[in-house]
Amino acid sequence: MPAGPRPDDVPRIRQTLTLFRVSAIITGIFLLMLVVMMVTRYGFTLDIAWTSAYGFTLEPREIIEQQGAVNVSFIILTVHGWLYVLYLGLDFVLWRLTRWSFGRFLFIALGGIIPLLSFFFEFAVPRWVREVTERVEKPVEATA
């Protein structure tokens, strides 16, 4: 039988869950952009550039650097990296508070690596949270 969360932690679980869902959506979007960026960089050896004159274009990385244009591929790579750190942090806090199994922590962690998976977690994790919080809240309501 899993331990379930401590009743005092339930409000904090709700707060963390809200942040986690926002994080899951944003990280998921950046992960999809990362897929596009990987395909252009390693498939066609081109990076995505942005200039005010031509908008978004595909060009070799050296050319982008020479022109001083904005390298969108590099931005996607870096931003996704930091967003994933945030996502992992929220996953960790949620896992601590809900006292889920370690396997579930690792499973949710995959959301920042496998495309589209974080969109699944965005609605699956709230359901899992409800399962454990309902269990602890009922006896509390009964005694009150």
Place this chain on the structure above:
Amino acid sequence: MSSAPDVRRRPAITAAQFWAVARRPRWLAALALCLAIAGGFAALGQWQIQRSVDNATVVEIDTETAVPLAEIASTGSGVSDPQLGRMVSVAGELVDGDYVLLTGRNDGQGGSDHWIVGHLVTPEGDSVAVAVGTTTEDAPPATLDAARDEWVGRYFPSEEPQASDFEHGRRSALSIAELVNLWAGHGPVYGGYIVLADPVPGLGDIRAPAPDREIALNWLNVFYAIEWVLFAGFAIYLWYRLVRDVVERRIEDAQAESAQVANVD
């Protein structure tokens, strides 16, 4: 259903209780795994630091010792970053009648200068633009009394031609593409121009400071290195946390059992 023990707070545990669980083969194996992961993370951090230093040292080039132009640059190509602002030397003769006057050149003191740009032909027949000095005249000279075995100066990239007001016979940008059309004839052309260190007699000095090449530590790599160190610490913490969870569960289970026993009594 029995009344639950106090699960609102996490139980306090002693070091002895912690180590009783941590000593088990299973958790020692987990510790070994976590240490291996932390070691890997630390190695990645080391690699990032290495890269940030490598990137910084690549930038360090001796720009102040003159090198033959043909050694660092070639005709028909632009000026790359390591060539920029480097002192170069080149042999050759200035071509009479190919002098061009540039106006509105920044003198570095808030004002502007007139430059005279000459056409130098090397013994190999290559052409290179040379800014020979500043002048107060409003027209370029047809000829300059200047001959040297070796011309020494700083190498700069060609500028965009659109800034020139050529309709009024005035030019302000030093554009190689534009100069080529003004010269009577030319061989293969270098993509950059040279600003002479010592101006031709009768002309003034052109301000051409050494390029600003501060050693730029790559901060992105430094931050990644810090990140890896944090991850390494986190791997160890995760092991501690997992062991502690097991200990807490055992204590809570024991409390629940004794509470049940007490209820039955």
